[in-house]
Amino acid sequence: MxxxxxxxxxxxxxxxxxxxxxxxxxxxxxxxxxxxxxxxAAPPQHQCEHQHKARRPAGEWIGIACAVCVGGVGVAFASLALAILGGTAAIVVLVLRGMWIDYRKGR
CATH class of the missing domain: 1.20.5 (Single alpha-helices involved in coiled-coils or other helix-helix interfaces)
Known part of the structure; x- marks a missing residue:
């Protein structure tokens, strides 16, 4: 047993x-x-619902930089042209003022 x-x-x-x-x-x-x-059942936690725009390629950034540089040079030349125009206008005004003074004195 x-x-x-x-x-x-x-x-x-x-x-x-x-x-x-x-x-x-x-x-x-x-x-x-x-x-x-x-x-x-659960969606991933770090996904957002809005749509992300595609990133710009490097060539596009280089094109944008070149456009900004050309625009900057254009603005510089425009500023220089305005300065020359202002100086010329000042000289013309001074010459005309002198002529007006001479005319009024009878010279």
Missing amino acids: SDALEKAEAAAREAAVDTAAVQIALAAVELAKAAQAQAQ
Whole structure:
């Protein structure tokens, strides 16, 4: 009877170990299913809803820089032309003023 009891105890231990292993495996499968379902249901956190514009290529930036440089040179020449025009106008006004003064004095 002792031999049969030992065999029964060994079988019971083996069944208990197998049952625990099966329960752990089933719990792991359920956990994996839940994690997968949650990952599919929730959208990624760092995505925004608005549309991003495409970035400009390097060639376009170089073109913009060249246009700004040419525009700057144009503004510089326009400023120089206005300065020359202002100086010329001042000289003409002074000459006309001198002529007017001479005319009024009767020279």
